[in-house]
Amino acid sequence: MNHDSSTVNHSRQQAEGSLVKKALLTRNQEIAKGIYEMELVEPDLAAAARPGQFVMLSISKGLEPFLRRPFGIAGIEPQKGSIRLIYQLAGRGTKQMAAWEAGRPVELLGPLGNGFAWENGPGRAVLAGGGMGIAPLLPLAKALRSLNKEVTVFLGARSLDLVFGIKELGQAGCQVQLATEDGSAGAAGFVTLPLEAYLQKNAGSSAGNSSSAQLQGLYACGPTPFLKAVSGLCDRYSITAQLSLEERMGCGLGACMGCTVQIKDSAGKIKQQRVCYEGPVFKAEEVVFHG
Amino acid sequence: MADLKVNLAGLALDNPVMAASGTYGFGREFLKFYPSSLPGAIMAKGLTVEPTAGNPTPRIAETPAGMLNSIGLQNPGVDAFIAEELPWLKSQGARVIANINGHSLKDFEEISRRLSAATGLDAIEVNISCPNVDNGGMFFGTDPALAAQVTKVVKKHCRVPLIIKLSPNVTDITAIAKAVAAEGADILSLINTLLGMAIDRKTRRPVLARQVGGLSGPAVKPVALRMVWQVAQTVDLPIIGMGGIVSAEDAIEFFLAGAAAVAVGSGNLTNPYCIPEIVAGISQWLDQEGYVSINDIRGLALPGH
Ligand SMILES: Cc1cc2nc3c(=O)[nH]c(=O)nc-3n(C[C@H](O)[C@H](O)[C@H](O)COP(=O)(O)OP(=O)(O)OC[C@H]3O[C@@H](n4cnc5c(N)ncnc54)[C@H](O)[C@@H]3O)c2cc1C
Ligand SMILES: Cc1cc2nc3c(=O)[nH]c(=O)nc-3n(C[C@H](O)[C@H](O)[C@H](O)COP(=O)(O)O)c2cc1C
Numbered sequence: 001m002n003h004d005s006s007t008v009n010h011s012r013q014q015a016e017g018s019l020v021k022k023a024l025l026t027r028n029q030e031i032a033k034g035i036y037e038m039e040l041v042e043p044d045l046a047a048a049a050r051p052g053q054f055v056m057l058s059i060s061k062g063l064e065p066f067l068r069r070p071f072g073i074a075g076i077e078p079q080k081g082s083i084r085l086i087y088q089l090a091g092r093g094t095k096q097m098a099a100w101e102a103g104r105p106v107e108l109l110g111p112l113g114n115g116f117a118w119e120n121g122p123g124r125a126v127l128a129g130g131g132m133g134i135a136p137l138l139p140l141a142k143a144l145r146s147l148n149k150e151v152t153v154f155l156g157a158r159s160l161d162l163v164f165g166i167k168e169l170g171q172a173g174c175q176v177q178l179a180t181e182d183g184s185a186g187a188a189g190f191v192t193l194p195l196e197a198y199l200q201k202n203a204g205s206s207a208g209n210s211s212s213a214q215l216q217g218l219y220a221c222g223p224t225p226f227l228k229a230v231s232g233l234c235d236r237y238s239i240t241a242q243l244s245l246e247e248r249m250g251c252g253l254g255a256c257m258g259c260t261v262q263i264k265d266s267a268g269k270i271k272q273q274r275v276c277y278e279g280p281v282f283k284a285e286e287v288v289f290h291g
Numbered sequence: 292m293a294d295l296k297v298n299l300a301g302l303a304l305d306n307p308v309m310a311a312s313g314t315y316g317f318g319r320e321f322l323k324f325y326p327s328s329l330p331g332a333i334m335a336k337g338l339t340v341e342p343t344a345g346n347p348t349p350r351i352a353e354t355p356a357g358m359l360n361s362i363g364l365q366n367p368g369v370d371a372f373i374a375e376e377l378p379w380l381k382s383q384g385a386r387v388i389a390n391i392n393g394h395s396l397k398d399f400e401e402i403s404r405r406l407s408a409a410t411g412l413d414a415i416e417v418n419i420s421c422p423n424v425d426n427g428g429m430f431f432g433t434d435p436a437l438a439a440q441v442t443k444v445v446k447k448h449c450r451v452p453l454i455i456k457l458s459p460n461v462t463d464i465t466a467i468a469k470a471v472a473a474e475g476a477d478i479l480s481l482i483n484t485l486l487g488m489a490i491d492r493k494t495r496r497p498v499l500a501r502q503v504g505g506l507s508g509p510a511v512k513p514v515a516l517r518m519v520w521q522v523a524q525t526v527d528l529p530i531i532g533m534g535g536i537v538s539a540e541d542a543i544e545f546f547l548a549g550a551a552a553v554a555v556g557s558g559n560l561t562n563p564y565c566i567p568e569i570v571a572g573i574s575q576w577l578d579q580e581g582y583v584s585i586n587d588i589r590g591l592a593l594p595g596h
């Protein structure tokens with residue numbers, strides 16, 4: 001994405017060189033129903049990774065499954081030389097991953113794509129994650145907290161047994177608001193409802209708000225209908241937002257044009273951009289949603 | 292060290308391993324892995340006269356030992372290629388092959404006319420086989436008479452070696468090969484993707500937004516090898532073999548089947564170092580087997596050898 005001069009530019013360029021990494025799997029465990037967390041040690045990767053970037057994991061050395069799998073980076077610990085991925089069982093690749101044991105070498109490409117951007121210094125940010133979309137928001141929440149920003153995270157899940165990350169976010173000093181579609185925990189229904197209530201109260205000038213800091217922006221990741229709804233809310237309440245998009249990927253490298261999305265520039269001109277290369281993070285007002 | 296140089300109807304290359312069109316963009320994305328001058332040549336992303344947005348997503352589906360794509364020829368148009376991508380690739384020392392596409396004979400004529408003014412182009416590859424564009428490739432590539440017409444139209448403006456890229460979606464690929472050879476094709480490349488589909492059991496819908504797409508990767512290798520082997524016995528033109536090549540072993544089999552050079556497509560997507568690994572592997576194999584040149588193994592698996 002394009003960054004303003006006032007924002008931190010976590011561009012891909014810093015990470016170029018050897019994108020092919022051999023990491024060591026040090027932990028792989030179920031953290032929610034059908035959702036696993038994996039810790040991978042690779043110091044260069046941990047040093048280069050930025051919130052919002054992703055990796056393309058090689059599932060097998062053989063021909064099957066053929067393509068690498070994209071996963072957002074869900075934890076970055078440069079001191080430990082490790083990153084974390086949080087993945088949900090979806091098909092044959094993730095099923096194989098769930099059976100991997102600590103000590104196994106894992107080959108991946110990364111870090112890939114451009115991460116989230118933010119302004120330095122204190123302020124206030126809202127994060128909204130739907131389903132697995134919470135995963136890449138975890139390192140972002142921590143990065144924003146380390147700048148002393150007030151961070152409120154809206155988490156949406158189908159049911160309580162699919163929820164993860166609440167404790168981690170709480171420990172980082174974030175306000176967490178949970179919504180489950182079946183009402184098994186938090187607010188009942190879509191998370192965009194409490195999010196809208198929050199934006200209604202907090203958008204615009206900080207005067208009259210319970211909090212003193214200015215709302216600087218919203219960051220969201222999740223299924224496309226969710227992102228579309230969030231984008232609509234941001235438009236309504238005049239809040240700038242960054243969305244992390246998802247598309248089926250052939251290469252993750254910008255070579256195959258498999259992951260194209262339509263992005264409109266400020267003049268309204270529509271461009272084809274690659275989720276894996278120009279993204280996965282885009283400005284909400286630039287994303288053209290279909291259907 | 293064995294000699295890897297090849298010369299295909301005047302297209303002289305330092306090594307016989309090219310990047311297949313559509314899997315390598317215009318080379319820029321691979322610069323962070325190795326120099327653009329490393330592949331024997333780069334077959335650039337398929338071009339159309341005007342910029343093309345391509346198909347809706349999903350455009351990619353995984354299949355057993357392969358993949359389907361329905362990119363729909365997303366590209367910036369031939370003029371942008373001539374103005375930006377070609378000079379950039381040449382400045383990197385790459386050998387560049389333009390891959391051209393059209394919806395009509397007029398399109399093919401126009402795109403080859405514009406390319407005739409471009410400097411530095413090493414060859415033109417005509418995609419008569421892309422199954423993705425309505426009223427386009429499939430139509431030309433599956434009918435010998437139409438394939439011949441396209442060849443004739445492009446040949447008129449072509450000042451560099453002319454490669455015709457054949458579709459495997461035909462009953463008899465040798466009939467198409469003969470037809471385009473008769474109209475002045477200098478080189479043949481094969482195969483393009485095989486038309487296929489994938490269905491999502493969960494949604495009960497095709498995975499690809501365009502329902503069907505082109506199958507590539509190791510799954511198609513036996514089909515590609517067979518077609519190279521058949522065409523090599525039918526026409527006397529150099530062949531660029533491709534389809535499922537992901538290792539030096541795969542590539543060597545294509546040379547034995549009669550290919551003069553090979554191209555790597557899907558292999559680039561899963562392993563960014565696929566081409567350099569194959570170049571090194573071929574060289575090592577030739578040394579180990581006692582051949583002095585890559586040309587010495589060409590066609591050894593053909594009848595009569
Ligand atoms: C940039 C990006 C970041 C992602 N981050 C995460 C994450 O942090 N955690 C997580 O659980 N999932 C994430 N996903 C989705 C994840 O890539 C898929 O769930 C995974 O590839 C499924 O693989 P599989 O072999 O289990 O499923 P299969 O259905 O067997 O996969 C078949 C093919 O479809 C592709 N595919 C299937 N579902 C998706 C999907 N939703 N998105 C993209 N490709 C898909 C696979 O990559 C593979 O090529 C992300 C996707 C993208 C594009
Ligand atoms: C994502 C993708 C895009 C492609 N685009 C083109 C194209 O623009 N023009 C073309 O002639 N062939 C195109 N092809 C076909 C390849 O060049 C090649 O012929 C085919 O994939 C078989 O080789 P492979 O099995 O090594 O991939 C494309 C293939 C893929 C996978």
Ligand code: FES
Pocket residue numbers: 248249250251252253254255256257258259260274275276277
């Ligand atoms: S996945 Fe190949 S260009 Fe993005």
